[in-house]
Amino acid sequence: MAAPQYEIINMSVSDLDRIDLPRFQRRFVWNRRKKESFITTLHEGLPFGAVLVYPKSKDPDAPLLILDGQQRLSTIREFRANPLIYWKSLEHDEYVLQLRNVNECLPEEKELQEKDFDSLLEEQDDALDDWLDDIDDKISRKRVRAIIRQTKNLMSSYINLDSLKIPAIEFRGSRERIADVFANLNQGGVPLSKYEIYSAAWVHTEIHLDKSKLQESILWNVKQHYANMSQSTEFELDGFSEDELTQERTITLSELGIALGMFIRDNLKALAPQTDNAAAELGFGILGIATDTDNRKLDTLIGSVGYIESELSTILSKVNRICRNLQDLFSKILKRFKSSKNDEYALGISTTFKTLSYFAALWDLDPESHDYRQSLKNIKAYYLYDALSKSWQSKGDLRLMDYYPSHHRRDYLTKINRDAFIESFNRWLSDSAPGINFSKENTAIVTIHANLTYLAKTVSYGESFELEHIIPRKLINAHDNKNPKKVLGNSIGNCMYLPRLDNNKKKDKTLYDVNQSGRYDKLIRESLYFSQPELDMAIKAIERHEFAVANEKISRRARKVAEATVEALLA
Structure with missing residues (x-):
């Protein structure tokens, strides 16, 4: 068993001055709600997660690189520098009470607004004394001084920073292993992607x-x-x-x-x-x-x-x-x-x-x-x-x-064998399950076939096409209306790009129904569309619930599409 490359330590608040924050401060930090939640955890004396640090040298007092836990340490630092912003928000009723107590001691014209009260709470005693000198009544001065001192004590004692122990893991192994360590520490809870781990581990x-x-x-x-x-x-x-x-x-x-x-x-x-x-x-x-x-x-x-x-x-x-x-x-x-x-x-x-x-x-x-x-x-x-x-x-x-x-x-230097390609395609087709919605795989394959064949030749400039069912979806759903579905309505044999205008207006129509004056003869031919007798037979089979007959027609066209796609890709 390898010797441990880390030590579990307790850091004090004074150790924060040894922390070497990353040069790159472009990071996402806790918002106010998350910071206040952490301060509440500290106030209530509850445990919190260890931070991960890395000593820059073997000196016992060496600066520490903060690898994980920067938000926790930054929030503690922020509270140490200015406890008012947290105490005022988390103990707002007490804050309001103390402000009211001060104002009750002052003449109406000298009553404080919140911003004035905040300034006094943040000032040193000398500045407070200068302000108190403007209060004529000695008893009022004494009461106000006591209230403000009491309020400052409430703020500063909200967290006992002198006795606060910050759990930390001090990693002492190779710097190149930091990402591994960081990943292991973040296996629980919401998992981080390895790229998020790299962002934290490589911040230097x-x-x-x-x-x-x-x-x-x-x-x-x-x-x-x-x-x-x-x-x-x-x-x-x-x-x-x-x-x-x-x-x-x-x-x-x-x-x-x-x-x-x-x-x-x-x-x-x-x-x-x-x-x-x-x-x-x-x-x-x-x-x-x-x-x-x-x-x-x-x-x-x-x-x-x-x-x-x-x-x-x-x-x-x-x-x-x-x-x-x-x-x-x-x-x-x-x-x-x-x-x-x-x-x-x-x-x-x-x-x-x-x-x-x-x-x-x-x-x-x-x-x-x-x-x-x-x-x-x-x-x-x-x-x-x-x-x-x-x-x-x-x-x-x-x-x-x-x-x-x-x-x-x-x-990719060797050309794929045509027969192996066809065999792989047919094996994939044999795994197809009945349904009505096109999968993303089917959509991609039909798009490849279309772009290599009929869309490359028969589409007029500016004409819009839409991926749709050859045997209309409306007709299939009317007869294959139970689960599990029986018709291969989602197959590449029943899917192609159809003229959008006609298709949108006639969801129950086929190309033959809108092929006035042979308008779509070329599209029918180059897209391997069903012959009219095949299409009529498939539709009638669906209407009679002879789904196997319809599926045979759909599967036959699917194999034709597969072969044409392979030929075009290998050309």
Whole structure:
């Protein structure tokens, strides 16, 4: 068993003067309600959580870095410096009573308002004596002095700071293990993400940004990150100066990871999930790729701060290039077609690890090389193939490592075998369960098929389309109206982009019902729409509750869509 790398200690309030607060004060702090709740805990003598500190040297009186618990220590400091702001709020009835007692001793013209009373409570005795000299009546002066002294005693004794013991864990191990320690301490209660842990553990790291365009984008994203988070109802942003950040241009490693993820999310909308968590996973994941750090051990990135800062221009240049290449690739197949000005994408089969694997596979390739171009060409097929075969469903972080340039156990240079792709697709289709609502996976696959076939050829400029049921939803629900559902109404065989105007007005109509003068002949043909006899047969089967017959027709079209999608992706 290893020797303990920590000691449980009790800190006194005087030890707060040894605390070395992080240079970076851009943090979210407790709001007034949370601070007052903590002061009440101290007033009532109740236990509270230990803080985590790290000694800067082996000297017994060495300054202590505060790693966790800064809000608790800052609140204690604030109370020590100005107990009035807490006592007045938490014991307001007593405050009002003491003010009334003072005013009863004063002539009406000299009665105090709250702000005047507060000033007296905060003044030293000499200032109080000067004010009392203006009171003519000696007895009144004596009474007022006693009341104010009593009030000051109530304030200062609300918490006995001299006897207060602050439980603390003093970590004495390697500084690189701080993130691990922090993670272990936060396993209970509301779990923190590992990225929140990094933000706390890496608060002392420094990365300086230059004034290049890409690093300006990172700086802007750091500002935007705090602007977005400041909307939180639980916390308030403290110590943040946008002007100071702009002038100093120094951020933490954690802020870089978050800002880099935001850059990828904003510049790769056709592929990257548009969430804060996904942005963090992408940003820190890229730093892992750039430093050859296993995604499962990102806490060790702190040892690569110097390398990251020196290579930041190269890292951002690669990220920017790969983002542009992937955005161009996937915007063509994942765009949800509603109108000519639409900018929405079907991200139902996108995952962060899968996206990171594209960056890893392309990272060290020459962008002008055959291998780079071939990898890009194949990636769009792997995007669907890996979703169908559930390649990234478990242990994605372990699989990701195979694409790292240093490992190179996997890549996207080899074209997927057509038969294997079709087999994987059909196996996925066989697992489909009846229903009426399209899943996010089905929506993405139908979008890919549409963009590679009929939407790429038959859509007039400015015409709007909408993802809908071929056999109308209204008709299916009228006959398959019990749970569990029997009809594969949610299948890719019964889903396509339909002209919005006609579809919205005629929810119970098919394309054949609105195909005056052969208006939609080309769309029917290129979308692999049912033939009219097949569609009529399927509808009549549903009306007769012969659901197996209808499902056979739907499944047949699904297989046709699958084959056409595979052919287009491999072309």
